[in-house]
Amino acid sequence: MLKGAEDVVMEQEDSASRRGEMTSWDINDIKLPQDVRQIDWFQEWPDSYVKHIYSSEDKNAQRHHSSWAMRNTNNHNSRILKKSCLGVVVCSNDCSTLDGRKIYLRPAICDKARQKQQRKCCPNCNGPLRLLSCRGHGGYPVTNFWRHEGQFIFFQSKGAHDHPRPETKLEAEARRSIQKAQTAFSPSSSRLKRIQEIESLPGATPTQEALPLLLSKPDADLQPAPFRGHLSKSSREPTLGRSSGRPPFPRAAGEDRGSGEAPTWSRTPSPQHCTHPGGQHVLPVTKGDHGPFRPNAGPLGNGSPPAYSSSCLPPPPYPAPHGGPCPMAIHPQLPPPPRGSQGDGGEGGRRTGLNYCQDDTFFNLYPLR
DNA sequence: AGATGCGGGGCGA
């Protein structure tokens, strides 16, 4: 297979000049190029109709990772792994934090977990959560395709996400870890009492105030999507590149820019203060030198608390505020995509009630003191 | 518990 492909590759190189043209392949091609001169750094937020060729040794590529919440989709083709975007979980109240951030949670990949997730409430206003499904591909979710061929892993994305970015996988995992730690530490019952007591105290802050920003967040949230393509690989890949354990292989730029059109929900850079609505910073960030896709290390792999590393993402095209512990999943404000108020089909659409927020979400966001 | 991958099967274009 490898050898057979070489001929094809030679031809391609001769005629197409390995610059940009090498992306003329399609994930469904019978034969894919095997003599790839330059491979890509792992892309954490692939969007639009892009293609990438990763090293087969790239851990992130091996695991078909993405910071978008992608779920496996059966395409009845064992050679090509297909994943479709689940969108983002937002607050039905469309609430914003005091500093204008929106709530963008990462949809759970597991169906049951996702249903369970939607029964929880907004960490900011306690309102119901809603799944904003992705319809960036002709009304269907954006799809990502992965195909292992020889020493490369080919990636192709179809569709442009029409929704904000959810929190990253690492953030979501970290959040769960924190939840576990907290629930293990203090039974919700006694905790509830305590909170009620606190609230009853004069001058006590309402729950809402204490809710949000207990979790720091990485720059992931700061990074608007519509910029992809504007970020030179050299500027954005090092972070992930490190994580993939590969030496830098800067690829000829500009070939995978995709359409370049920005989704309507494009957001604008916003100051990242990340202060609690009440003005307080919370949860010091444990900085790491690694990104979320750091290989061989889970979110807690280094023994430190969930690292909402500011290096989770490569430098954005605009000054990226660092350090500020930000609430994960609370993103800069941006106009919601013009998708009508549709309940959003699928699982997001059926949320109606507002009084089911009795679970532990509330407590999960309370820091241990 | 949740993420991930696989495969069966239903449904509509």
Add this chain to the structure above:
DNA sequence: TCGCCCCGCATCT
């Protein structure tokens, strides 16, 4: 037939 989705199951972290 194709593309998309839902579902259950198995494995892994």
